[in-house]
Amino acid sequence: MPHCMCRHSATIPTETCCFCNSSVPEKLLDICFNYINKDLESICEYTGYSGYLKLKDGISLPVEICERLLDVRFRSLCNVDSNFINIFKDTKNTRLKRVRLRKSNIQDHDLEVLLSHQLLELDLGQSPELTHNSVKLITAFGSSLLSLSVGEETNIFPRTYYGDLQRVDQDFIFLAPNLRRFALKSCQCLPAQFYSVLLRPLGNLTHLDLSHCSSLGKLECVGHLKNLRSLILFNVDNIEQMVPAICKLKTLTHLDVSQTRQEHRKFPRPNVILTTIVESLHNLTSLDISGTNLAGTGVAETVKSRGSDITGLKSRVSRPFYFLGLYETTHDACLRHDIPAKLIAGNANEEQILISALAYMERTEMLQKVLNELFHLFRFETCQYIGQALNVVLEAMNKHLHERHIQISGSATLFYIVKGTDRELHDAVHVKRKIISTLLNGMSIHRNDETMMRNGCLTLCQFRIPLDVLFEYERLVEVLLYAVHGMTAESFVQRIGIYLLNSLACQIDGYQKVRLGELGAINKMIWLISERLDRGYCDDVLEVAWSTMWNVTDETPANCRKFLENNGMDYFLMCLKRFTDKDDLLRNMMGLLGNVAEVKELRHYLITPEYLTVFSDLLESKCDGIEVSYNAAGVISHIASDGPEAWTVEEPSRQHVLNKMVTAIDSWDLSSHRNINYRSFEPILDLLKVYHTPECQRWAVWALANLTKVYPEKYCHLVEKEGGLVLLQELMEHPDPPVAIKKYADRVIENCWKFKNYDWQQELDG
Incomplete structure (x- = not known):
């Protein structure tokens, strides 16, 4: 196992870091869930009446499987809609106890399906489609609920709801008698009396979160909660009015009065308020005053205040808090000495920043600032806890997919993490996959954002293409x-996107190459070429566009056909005419046409006077060494291999072009180094059998002689493996081929024999 690079801190409470056990392969269970999520019909079928999914007969899923499937569905950005939720309508064969919806479009009838499982925990997250009828459902099925969270944008308590409540003379909003944890976030424009009615029947609450709620008055609504241990009033206004009510909650162990809004940061008499709270609540072990002035100025008001730089906490010096939130407090309280806490959320150092990230993972505004701090730490300083930092960034990005700034900060930090840990990542397959999937999640949602796409592409460049990314x-x-076609023309994103695409295209085979064409690679490249031609502009993007099509069409007839169907030959001629002095461009274009010419059923598209004249003229080209001339000869050889009857044009004549080809071949240096990569010699070996046109054989044997001479370690084995030596021997023994052709054939056989019998051990010893 490679050395663990996480350098765990005994003070940072976090899950096992990504790099621990990094060589452990992906769990079979994870593979199974991902497979089922992508192909729900493997376990489900569509009902005839509603058309919704349901489990296939004979399948029954335990609670662990059902909850995990729901979670995987959210993480993979797949739809969680009525169709999917209907799977859980069968409460005999599916079971749910804890449901976290996050951002979803479920409706009231979907919620009824979920609640019918007698849930213990329900997090509605951001579910804007739910209505106030959901409240009735919670009452109907809420007897089992222990935890309920109503997130932002989930408006199940509309402004008029309290008025309706008065008319029907109810004394509760919903009933859930066993509820222990309740979070109601961003509830606005409702009177203080609403909260009194809401919380009245929830007397067993131990945890209450009223973040971003307004009009709470003096917080008299919590006075009856005798078992309350945690109270969160994040971004609640006028908290100074609530201090008397807070101080009566003697059972509190955690209090959060943190702020991000400038207008509510300053409390009158901050030292007095903090002292009052701390000395009234003796059971507090966790306190969050981030973003406020409650930590004072750091200057002791009296001699007795000495012992802590935070005056209001002087009574806790001998009994420090477990957690203290001091992030963005006025006068930089997190930088002070003698802070009475084991864990401190702040920005004084790396530990404080990581603790802040964990503490504020649900708070996008604060989390964005923390991630910016983390980014600067990786960019300009040395990070000690890389494993934990990676965990934090990945969790933040996956949890807040639609928050642009979090995705940008997170992806920028990932770039530096990946760049600086390439060795550790080499064996950590599951870590790499986690990073890549997270990046693609963010890039998919924010694909129109130049910064996000740039960060993502730059980070992806740090991985091995295609090996590390094939799973996605x-x-x-x-x-x-989309980066190539949908982003700003000539932008950095377009440029890096096409380079990545080309790198991918040149190293994949078979179905993946076909799929690349099906997904629109040829169309997008043609669009790029057209756009450059319209402006008369030749740059590296234009050259790489042709290179990408060259790679995509290699041994892939379907993509060759797509090139022709998208008027590729017209663009070839236009580029040839417009950019005559661009060697790399011409080489790439001719390499692509060589692939097209290898497809027998497509060759007739190339047999026109104009195309054949161009190919014939290019035989004399000196562009890029012999590459353009070589590729032109390859195209002509494949066309001619179909026999004289296939050459259906009078000018240029077949024999004239073949004679020019022989002259060109004889002028090439057999020791020429090549800018080409063959993965198979099958098309070339087929030309060895064309005895009716020895000129085709001449090009084929020259190509093999050159490649086995210059790159014997790469191509000698390939010739033998694909049966080339047998065909060459047959050619040598055949009476028809000219001596010059047999001479080249003999060179190939000799090159392969020498390579096979070479004393490599002697070479190494020497």
């Missing part, structure tokens, strides 16, 4: 194609 192949292709 289609999503990556879709994102890159």
Whole structure:
């Protein structure tokens, strides 16, 4: 196992870092869940009446499987809608106890399906489609609920709801008698009396979160909560009016009065208020005053105040808090000495920043600032707890997919983490996959954001393409194609996107190459070429666009056909005419046409006077060494291999072009180094059998002689593996081929024999 780079801190409470056990392969259970999530019909079928999904007969899923499937569905950005929720309508064969919806579009009838499982925990997250009828459902099925969270944008308590309540003479909003934890976030424009009615029947609460709620008055609504241990009043206004009510909650162990809004940061007499709270609540072990002035100025008001730089906490010096939130407090309280707490959320150092990230993971505004701090730490300083930092960034990005600034800060930090830990990542397959999936999640949602796309592409460049990314192949292709086609022309994102796409295209085979064409690679490249031609502009993007099509069409007839169907030959001629002095461009274009010419059923598209004249003229080209001339000869050889009857044009004549090809071949240096990569010699070896046109054989044997001479370690084995030596021997023994052709064939056989019998051990010893 490689050395663990996480350097765990005994003071940072976090899950096992990503790099611990980094060589452990992905769990089979995770693989199974991802497979089922992508293909729900493997366990489900569609009902005839509603058309919704339901479990197949004979399948029964325990609670652990059902909850995990729901969670995986959210994490993978798949739809959690009525169709999916209907799977859980069968309460005999599916079971749910804890449901966290996060951001979803479920409706009231979907919520009824979920609540019918007698849930213990329900987090509605951001579910804007739910109505006040959901409240009735919570009452109907709420007897089992222990935890309920109503997130932002979930408006199940509309402004008029309290008025309706008065008319029907109810004394409760909803009933959930066993509820222990309740979070109501961003409830606005309701009177203080609403909260009294809401909380009245919830006397067993131990945890209450009223973040961003307004009009709480003096907080008299919590006076009857005798078992309350945690009270969160994040971004609640006028908290100074609530201090008397807070101080009566003697059972509190955690209090959060933190702020991010400038107008509510300053409390009158902050030292007095903090002292009052701390000395009234003796059971507090966790206190969050981030973003406020409650920590004072750091200057002791009296001699007796000495012992802590935070005057209001002087009574806790001998009994420090477990956690103290001091992030963005006025006068930089987190930088002071003698802070009575084991864990401090602040920005004084790396530990404080990581603790802040964990503490404020649910708070996008604060989390964004913390991630910016983390980014600067990785960019300009040395990070000690890389494993924990990576955990924090990945969790933040996956939890807040639609928050642009979090995605940008997170992806920028990931770039520096990946760049600085390439060795550790080499064996950590599951860590790499986690990073790549997280990046693609963010890039998919924020694909129109130049900064996000740039950060994502730059980070992806740090991985091994395609080896590390094949598990997310289609999503990556879709994102890159959008970067190429949907982003600003000539932007950095477009440029890096097409380079990544080309790197991917040149190293994949078979179905993946076909799929690349199906996803629109050819269309997008043609669009790029057209756009450059319209402006008369030749740059590296234009050259790489042709290179990408060259790679995508290699041994892939379907993509060759797409090139022709998208008027590729017209663009070839236009580029040839407009950019005559661009060697790399011409080489890439001719390499692509070589792939097209290898497809027998497509060759007739190339047999026109104009195209054949161009190919014939290019035989004399000196561009890029012999590459353009070589590729032109390859195209002509494949066309001619179909016999004289296939050459259906009078000018240029077949024999004239073949004679020019022989002259070109004889002028090439057999020791020329090549800018080409063959993965198979099958098309070339097929030309060895074309005895009716020895010129085709001439090009084929020259190509093999050159490649086995210059790159014997790469191509000698390939010739033998694909049966080339047998065909060459047959050619040598055949009476028809000219001596010059047999001479080249003999060179190939000799090159392969020498390579096979070479004393490599002697070379190494020497």
